[in-house]
Amino acid sequence: MDKLGANAANSCPLTPLGFLERAATVFGDCTSVVYHDTVFTWSQTFRRCLRLASALVSLGIKRRDVVSVLLPNVPAMYEAHFGVPMSGAVLNSINTRLDARTASVLLRHSGSKLILVDSASLPLIRDALQLLPPDHEPPRVIPVEDPHDHETATLPAAPAGTLTYERLLEEAGDPGFAWVRPASKWDPMVLNYTSGTTSAPKGVVHCHRAIFLVALDSLVEWAVPPRPTYLWTLPMFHTNGWSFPWGMAAVGATNVCLRRVDAGEVYATIARRGVTHLCGAPVVLNMLANAPEGVRRPLPLPGKVRILTAGAPPPAAVLHRTEAAGFEVSHGYGLTETAAVVVTCAWKGGEWDRLPASERARLKARQGVRTPGTAELDVVDGDTGRAVPRDGAAMGEVVIRGGCVTLGYLNDDEATRAAIRGDGWFYTGDVGVMHPDGYLEIRDRSKDVIISGGENISSVELESVLYGHPAVNEAAAVARPDEFWGETPCAFVSLREGAAERAAVTSEEIIAWCRERMPHYMAPKTVVFMAELPKTSTGKVQKYVLRDLAKKMGPTTGRGRITSKM
Numbered sequence: 001m002d003k004l005g006a007n008a009a010n011s012c013p014l015t016p017l018g019f020l021e022r023a024a025t026v027f028g029d030c031t032s033v034v035y036h037d038t039v040f041t042w043s044q045t046f047r048r049c050l051r052l053a054s055a056l057v058s059l060g061i062k063r064r065d066v067v068s069v070l071l072p073n074v075p076a077m078y079e080a081h082f083g084v085p086m087s088g089a090v091l092n093s094i095n096t097r098l099d100a101r102t103a104s105v106l107l108r109h110s111g112s113k114l115i116l117v118d119s120a121s122l123p124l125i126r127d128a129l130q131l132l133p134p135d136h137e138p139p140r141v142i143p144v145e146d147p148h149d150h151e152t153a154t155l156p157a158a159p160a161g162t163l164t165y166e167r168l169l170e171e172a173g174d175p176g177f178a179w180v181r182p183a184s185k186w187d188p189m190v191l192n193y194t195s196g197t198t199s200a201p202k203g204v205v206h207c208h209r210a211i212f213l214v215a216l217d218s219l220v221e222w223a224v225p226p227r228p229t230y231l232w233t234l235p236m237f238h239t240n241g242w243s244f245p246w247g248m249a250a251v252g253a254t255n256v257c258l259r260r261v262d263a264g265e266v267y268a269t270i271a272r273r274g275v276t277h278l279c280g281a282p283v284v285l286n287m288l289a290n291a292p293e294g295v296r297r298p299l300p301l302p303g304k305v306r307i308l309t310a311g312a313p314p315p316a317a318v319l320h321r322t323e324a325a326g327f328e329v330s331h332g333y334g335l336t337e338t339a340a341v342v343v344t345c346a347w348k349g350g351e352w353d354r355l356p357a358s359e360r361a362r363l364k365a366r367q368g369v370r371t372p373g374t375a376e377l378d379v380v381d382g383d384t385g386r387a388v389p390r391d392g393a394a395m396g397e398v399v400i401r402g403g404c405v406t407l408g409y410l411n412d413d414e415a416t417r418a419a420i421r422g423d424g425w426f427y428t429g430d431v432g433v434m435h436p437d438g439y440l441e442i443r444d445r446s447k448d449v450i451i452s453g454g455e456n457i458s459s460v461e462l463e464s465v466l467y468g469h470p471a472v473n474e475a476a477a478v479a480r481p482d483e484f485w486g487e488t489p490c491a492f493v494s495l496r497e498g499a500a501e502r503a504a505v506t507s508e509e510i511i512a513w514c515r516e517r518m519p520h521y522m523a524p525k526t527v528v529f530m531a532e533l534p535k536t537s538t539g540k541v542q543k544y545v546l547r548d549l550a551k552k553m554g555p556t557t558g559r560g561r562i563t564s565k566m
């Protein structure tokens with residue numbers, strides 16, 4: 001036994017890029033990507049990705065160079081997930097909703113050599129490049145045109161001779177290219193910036209091995225069958241669409257691209273294409289569930305549509321409403337640093353299935369257990385580093401270990417050391433409890449906990465009660481300074497369009513609703529109505545913006561309740 005181990009045949013570097021080569025063999029004539037009337041098969045997608053990879057090499061891109069993309073969910077974005085790393089480069093997806101200043105900071109930080117840019121984002125990228133320091137070599141810009149989009153179609157065409165994406169593939173691409181395989185499973189493959197919810201975005205690097213593991217793990221955990229029809233509602237720029245660009249090649253899916261996500265388009269596409277699977281942050285579920293009846297067509301849904309939600313805590317009321325609209329919802333938890341969902345509320349069936357719908361939603365709002373591919377998950381006490389009791393009450397920091405964890409933050413050793421510690425855990429910065437049945441429940445981000453009179457108040461718990469109010473569309477709770485208690489909860493809410501209860505709702509009523517359902521000290525002392533809550537580009541509520549607003553309102557005086565409209 002002692003002499004056996006790794007050998008030349010069993011230790012070739014793990015990479016998800018091989019999924020595409022296999023898909024071209026198994027599913028060669030089946031649809032791979034569809035966007036309006038553009039339809040590709042798996043053998044075409046494979047050849048287009050090889051063309052992209054070889055064209056990048058011909059432009060001077062080398063192993064470990066960073067190649068960025070600033071694209072919505074169009075076919076070129078899907079192809080970049082294979083084509084860019086098949087050239088040996090590291091794929092860096094930039095969020096299309098960023099402003100020029102942030103995009104410029106990311107381009108500078110990543111040292112990006114080339115960027116594929118959607119026509120609609122060309123003005124933004126031009127501004128971003130102008131903000132780069134004069135001694136910084138700017139990335140080469142390759143425009144990606146979209147003949148199907150009426151907004152970009154009205155933009156002036158690229159000047160003759162411009163090397164656009166399609167011309168690059170056509171003129172410099174070799175469909176028989178021997179793609180650049182990673183030299184090691186640890187070779188970097190993707191660089192993603194965090195959403196910037198709590199601090200400036202950090203550059204998270206993942207290797208081929210991690211992406212290989214999480215892509216397969218996510219398919220297994222979500223029980224994705226062969227040949228699903230997958231609707232791209234989740235932006236691929238958001239943590240690489242939680243690894244599903246690669247996973248969908250492994251199962252030979254039909255990838256239905258969607259440039260913009262609105263409820264009407266999603267419902268219409270589900271019916272037109274026979275969609276079976278889609279992913280979305282809770283904000284997308286809320287949009288689908290709260291869409292007016294005229295938009296929610298056809299009713300009932302034409303077939304089983306499964307949604308995986310992650311990215312922010314889904315309130316039980318939102319899960320309940322989405323399932324009532326006919327979707328089958330799975331709930332997962334992950335971070336940019338874990339490349340995809342690594343914890344899921346694995347559904348036990350049996351007794352759980354027999355519970356009332358609202359109780360099922362409450363159970364499903366828990367984040368759950370580690371996925372099969374994640375080695376370990378725990379909640380530890382910040383002072384002792386020991387696991388907290390599994391009593392559903394003791395709070396601690398959520399820690400994870402496994403092949404999914406990032407190589408680290410690009411050019412930020414201090415942040416890497418703070419997150420990946422000597423004790424072998426990755427510290428998530430999320431606060432949670434472990435229930436007696438071994439299921440994790442996130443209570444907050446450590447920076448979002450409200451501390452009132454020495455008691456920790458979970459903003460997530462309070463939000464879940466607020467979401468249960470029939471007139472509430474969105475809710476977020478933050479700390480407001482208080483002269484007596486230190487901090488008190490301040491709720492920001494937007495109201496549902498057309499809800500009968502909307503006209504009559506008052507802040508007193510919202511406060512009373514909460515006080516009936518939770519300990520009084522946890523109920524908001526202040527309620528602020530807003531037309532819409534401020535969100536990050538990945539759809540998360542920007543609590544730091546709300547915290548600033550709450551601070552600017554000045555301290556409450558302990559017992560006073562102040563309400564306002566914004």
Ligand SMILES: Nc1ncnc2c1ncn2[C@@H]1O[C@H](COP(=O)(O)OP(=O)(O)OP(=O)(O)O)[C@@H](O)[C@H]1O
Nearest residue numbers: 194195196197198199311312313332333334335336
């Ligand atoms: N199912 C979930 N339930 C609760 N929170 C979730 C869930 N999924 C993700 N999250 C939250 O999202 C975070 C990961 O988000 P992401 O990696 O996009 O960047 P960010 O943390 O929002 O940004 P930054 O690190 O720059 O502040 C997690 O740490 C957690 O707080």
